Amino acid sequence: MNKPKFQKRSLFMIAYVVFALLPIYWMVNMSFKTNNEILAGFSLFPQHFTWDNYKTILTDPAWYSGYINSLIYVGINTVISLTVALPAAYAFSRYSFLGDKHVFFWLLTNRMTPPAVFLLPFFQLYTSVGLMDTHIAVALVHLLFNVPLAVWILEGFMSGIPREIDETAYIDGYSFPRFFLTIYLPLIKAGVGVAAFFCFMFSWVELLLARTLTSVNAKPIAATMTRTVSASGMDWATLAAAGVLTIVPGAIVIWFVRNYIAKGFAMGRV
Amino acid sequence: MSTTTKPVNQKAWFLILPMLICVAFSAILPLMVVVNYSVQDIISPERRVFVGTEWFAAIMRDEELHGALFRQLTYSFSVLAVELPLGILLALAMPAQGWRSSAVLVIVSLSLLIPWNVVGTIWQIFGRTDIGLMGAALLGLGIDYSYTGNPVHAWLTVLLMDVWHWTPLVALLGYAGLRSIPDAYYQAASIDGASKLDVFWYVQLPKMRGVLMIAVLLRFMDSFMIYTEPFVLTGGGPGNSTTFLSQFLTQKAVGQFDLGPAAAFSLIYFLIILLMCFILYNWMQRVGTQEKEGGHE
Numbered sequence: 001m002n003k004p005k006f007q008k009r010s011l012f013m014i015a016y017v018v019f020a021l022l023p024i025y026w027m028v029n030m031s032f033k034t035n036n037e038i039l040a041g042f043s044l045f046p047q048h049f050t051w052d053n054y055k056t057i058l059t060d061p062a063w064y065s066g067y068i069n070s071l072i073y074v075g076i077n078t079v080i081s082l083t084v085a086l087p088a089a090y091a092f093s094r095y096s097f098l099g100d101k102h103v104f105f106w107l108l109t110n111r112m113t114p115p116a117v118f119l120l121p122f123f124q125l126y127t128s129v130g131l132m133d134t135h136i137a138v139a140l141v142h143l144l145f146n147v148p149l150a151v152w153i154l155e156g157f158m159s160g161i162p163r164e165i166d167e168t169a170y171i172d173g174y175s176f177p178r179f180f181l182t183i184y185l186p187l188i189k190a191g192v193g194v195a196a197f198f199c200f201m202f203s204w205v206e207l208l209l210a211r212t213l214t215s216v217n218a219k220p221i222a223a224t225m226t227r228t229v230s231a232s233g234m235d236w237a238t239l240a241a242a243g244v245l246t247i248v249p250g251a252i253v254i255w256f257v258r259n260y261i262a263k264g265f266a267m268g269r270v
Numbered sequence: 271m272s273t274t275t276k277p278v279n280q281k282a283w284f285l286i287l288p289m290l291i292c293v294a295f296s297a298i299l300p301l302m303v304v305v306n307y308s309v310q311d312i313i314s315p316e317r318r319v320f321v322g323t324e325w326f327a328a329i330m331r332d333e334e335l336h337g338a339l340f341r342q343l344t345y346s347f348s349v350l351a352v353e354l355p356l357g358i359l360l361a362l363a364m365p366a367q368g369w370r371s372s373a374v375l376v377i378v379s380l381s382l383l384i385p386w387n388v389v390g391t392i393w394q395i396f397g398r399t400d401i402g403l404m405g406a407a408l409l410g411l412g413i414d415y416s417y418t419g420n421p422v423h424a425w426l427t428v429l430l431m432d433v434w435h436w437t438p439l440v441a442l443l444g445y446a447g448l449r450s451i452p453d454a455y456y457q458a459a460s461i462d463g464a465s466k467l468d469v470f471w472y473v474q475l476p477k478m479r480g481v482l483m484i485a486v487l488l489r490f491m492d493s494f495m496i497y498t499e500p501f502v503l504t505g506g507g508p509g510n511s512t513t514f515l516s517q518f519l520t521q522k523a524v525g526q527f528d529l530g531p532a533a534a535f536s537l538i539y540f541l542i543i544l545l546m547c548f549i550l551y552n553w554m555q556r557v558g559t560q561e562k563e564g565g566h567e
Binding site: 009010012016019020022023026027038041042080083085087088090091092094097098100107110112113114116117118119120122125140141143144147148201204205206225236240243246247250251253254255258259 | 402516
């Protein structure tokens, strides 16, 4: 590798990293200021450093329950998505059957549907079955875009596993469930990790559906944040602190799967 | 799906059955409801009149919708035009190994993990000229910047926000594609005396085609459905300058409670996305095979 080329490349990389981090830095910066300081004027660093905004969020149930609600429905959704996507992805990667290609394409079209299209039917459907404002309602609705994605990713990983492994196991007398759980699943651990990460991420960041289907008991943190306009104007400082805290769970998850993410996309589809 | 021969086994349907039930519950049922509404005038829950294709005709003639659709198309193609090259460049620049690779991966992915309305909120503050870094910096450069007052500035800010938010997705996909190229390809290229540009054009780009196609489709679909970020940042304004299709639809369905027209619009919206994805997919497939033939010459 010639030297000048390498430096140009690094410069570009550093420039992008700065671009990526500046808006986030600005929010972190604000979360350590008081409201007065934020509105008083422009400053690159907090002049009167304070933890108060974080204390407000972590002690006020109206705030921290939002995080708990979000984590609950995201968790339920990830578990259901993976449970139904695993056997389906196995079927798609191992067998051909009547209508398999059509079903696969139909699955992907669900990923293309704007959530706004289904807003109203979801609202009425869940009102009529009495599931409004429950965690399970949001979890079920998010299946719409998470299951297709999970099947897509898992299918890629599974196609990378040679079929001889299945056949050997059947000859050795393994039943399908036992083979799947004790032999196959450990082989595609990385794929399950990546699929779980993407389910987590897309459910965590979605707001429109989650907000429409909840009011009090299952209100997600993202919706809590949209309602911080009080009589005294926007509570920017608390808002910034809440925003910083919404990044934390995702950052933790990504740290665990960072080595697999890139692979997850590439497997079987390059 | 791979095209290698797989054993035919109709019992595989039992394996996809749980998935089908789940998705059907959250996709087919609502879709049927939408179709049902789209042909009725719902005056109240008890009084509804069958109107046939009237709503569809009305929606197709709606001037406001034409405006929103035009803005949406311009926006989606601008998003692709900026994010695709930038993402590929980024993928090429990302370090391949070591702690720097991990660090860059995490930093780059960070923006994808922020809830969409928080993204809007961040940029709302970031762009303010009195207390935001970007706004203040632009003002300092002598630009009379205001994303709430100037339609062009608002549009550009929404675009910049999208670039910040989603370029990492393209970069991650491209990075995954690059990592899967065997070293032998690079060695062969260097024996042939290929320049960096040749390597990119004949080795890296064709090898990235599969993942880049996913990137283009995902970015196209998602930018076409964009709602939360511009809603939080600009609320669709100033005027109509950043009112995209999703927001137009939500205004109709939830704001004015026009169930019939909203449902008809939903179906048209869905069909547009399906059609565009289909065209993009087939076009890229063709471009890809031509490139491959070129590479073998």
